[in-house]
Amino acid sequence: MTVQTDFRGGGAPFPPDTTPLDNAVWSALTGPHAHLAERVGRAARYPDDVYAYAALADPADPAAWADLHTLVGLGTTVKIKPVGAAPPGWEVVGGGTGVQFVDTALRAEPAPEAIRLGPDDVPEMLDLVARTEPGPFRARTVEMGGYLGIRHQGRLIAMAGERLRLPGWTEISAVCTDPGHRGRGLATRLVRAVAAGIRERGDTPFLHAAPGNANAIRLYESLGFTERLRGRTLLVRSPGTTTESGLL
Structure with missing residues (x-):
């Protein structure tokens, strides 16, 4: 569902491009929060004591998942969003849905x-x-x-x-x-x-x-x-x- 409203209340300015929100964690880690990011190629994450989430430049890209594997290491549990499915070899141990x-x-x-x-x-x-x-x-x-x-x-x-x-x-x-x-x-x-x-x-x-x-x-x-x-x-x-x- 995509917002169709062009203006916020009270005569506020036209809202910015919503595209970064499609992959918000990645947009943050490669943007204003880059100073907090741990990153390898097309994968990045916050330090665990900051925010326990990782993100991929493209969740459908096997190379991004390979970069994530390098970043987090062997047998490591990590939260990632948004993502539809994990590739072979990655074990899904939990998950959920969020409303933006x-x-x-x-x-x-x-x-x-x-x-x-x-x-x-x-x-x-x-x-x-x-x-x-x-x-x-x-x-x-x-x-x-x-x-x-x-x-x-x-x-x-x-x-x-x-x-x-x-x-x-x-x-x-x-x-x-x-x-x-x-x-x-x-x-x-x-x-x-x-x-x-x-x-x-x-x-x-x-x-x-x-x-x-x-x-x-x-x-x-x-x-x-x-x-x-x-x-x-x-x-x-x-x-x-x-x-x-x-x-x-």
């Missing part, structure tokens, strides 16, 4: 109560993620972009931030609120505030959700995001074992 949304009518605005989060806040951020399960967030994910949070009596109770950044687009991610503070619109305020920062530098926000997360999807659609596509993620194990190479 793009900003078509979002009202972006600062949240005065929000504070900027950084490396010193990571322990609290990880604790909030563990309690709310918004999606992948690791010890160095904060290095992918700006994160905002809201505190109550000194305790972090809600956050949202930037994850994938690609030409013309920045992903909003890790949107979560402590269960004891839901129903106050904290997630809405944070999404709008993160989007305001993204818009300021000329990018357009997008985000992902699990197809079964009805609450998140309702929130994002109510804020002005439109579903663009659904893509498959695979968890695969690379061919071979360390014993075959004589390492053990």
Whole structure:
């Protein structure tokens, strides 16, 4: 499904080319996040403690899969998206589907109560993620972009931030609120505030959700995001074992 809307709400500028979103992880790793990339030829990945995903320039290209094998080594498990199927020799050990949304009518605005989060806040951020399960967030994910949070009596109770950044687009991610503070619109305020920062530098926000997360999807659609596509993620194990190479 491709978005047909030409303009975002509020007289915002014409949205950028959506092509990079078709292979968003690759577009990020070979673009604005190249400084974070581990890369061999037509395969790249984030360090595991940043974002546990890899990508291929062309998932249908056997040479790209060969480069990925060189990159990750023998018998290594790795997440990759988007991809339809793995080639012979690669074992599929899991997977799922994600829904991609793009900003078509979002009202972006600062949240005065929000504070900027950084490396010193990571322990609290990880604790909030563990309690709310918004999606992948690791010890160095904060290095992918700006994160905002809201505190109550000194305790972090809600956050949202930037994850994938690609030409013309920045992903909003890790949107979560402590269960004891839901129903106050904290997630809405944070999404709008993160989007305001993204818009300021000329990018357009997008985000992902699990197809079964009805609450998140309702929130994002109510804020002005439109579903663009659904893509498959695979968890695969690379061919071979360390014993075959004589390492053990």
